[in-house]
Amino acid sequence: MSQIDWKDKLSQDEYRVCRMGGTERPxxxxxxxxxxEGEYVCKCCGVTLFTSESKYDTGCGWPSFYDQSVDKNVGFxxxxxxxxxxxxxxxxxxxxxxxxxxxxxxxxxxxxxCVNSISLSFNPDGNEQVKG
Numbered sequence: 001m002s003q004i005d006w007k008d009k010l011s012q013d014e015y016r017v018c019r020m021g022g023t024e025r026p027x028x029x030x031x032x033x034x035x036x037e038g039e040y041v042c043k044c045c046g047v048t049l050f051t052s053e054s055k056y057d058t059g060c061g062w063p064s065f066y067d068q069s070v071d072k073n074v075g076f077x078x079x080x081x082x083x084x085x086x087x088x089x090x091x092x093x094x095x096x097x098x099x100x101x102x103x104x105x106x107x108x109x110x111x112x113x114c115v116n117s118i119s120l121s122f123n124p125d126g127n128e129q130v131k132g
Contacts, residue, residue: 001094010044017116018044018096021081021088026061029117031132038124039069040115043132045094047073049120050113056105058112063120063132065113066105074113076101089113 001009006019016022031040040050040063050065058064068074072092079088079100089098098119105112117132124130 006044014043014118017118021097022116023099024062024116024118029062029132031063031117031120031122031130032061034063034122034130036122036124038122040065040120040122041129042073042091042094042096042098043119043121044096045091046121047071047091047093049073049091049098050115058114060112060114062099062114063117064105065115066107066111067109068113074098089115 007015010018017024037052039048041048048069048071051069054065054067056064056066075090075092077088079086086100089101090096091098096119099115102112102114103110120132122130122132
């Protein structure tokens with residue numbers, strides 16, 4: 001899909017985060033406090049990225065997960081923006097920016113996938129989709 005197509009499909013804020021690598025303000029995402037069982041999917045292409053089983057509250061202001069879904073649709077790349085060294089996470093299917101992963105999460109993985117709520121949609125079991 002071209003950048004023009006993405007601009008037509010996404011809101012201005014969704015485009016800024018998902019396609020331009022932006023970050024939503026902490027504690028503002030609609031999925032931050034979502035506690036129902038279900039799947040978290042890519043806002044742009046709909047592939048499953050995370051499940052409610054690995055979601056936990058870190059107090060950091062963004063939805064956090066200790067592991068990606070069994071589908072392994074989350075990719076990793078170095079991010080040296082803003083004078084920091086981090087690992088960006090992105091959707092392998094459509095290259096949407098999701099957030100970053102840090103090595104300070106709980107076991108069994110020890111990882112914290114810190115995800116922009118706006119880059120996700122939530123599919124609760126048996127209910128309609130909730131957009132982040």
